[in-house]
Amino acid sequence: MAATFMLSILTPEKSVFEGEVEYLEVPGREGYLGVLAHHAALVTSLASGTLTLRRAGGAVEKHAVAGGFFEVSNNRATVLADSLSD
16 A cells, blocks of 8 residues: 555635545646655645545545645645635
């Protein structure tokens, strides 16, 4: 089993996801960013695009995101999305 990290996905209306994931890909302003466990700390703005996450165990989810911010620190990632849809 791959190493995992905690992910929170939030919109202004609600908490969309809270749990452990093996991988996350987000649309950054300069291109897509892939994140695995123990990634270096970073903060960046998000562009519109597709957010892809792989849960612990392998299930993959994709969501359309329309901007926001993304932070990674201490083996935890947070997506603050302006809006999110399936």
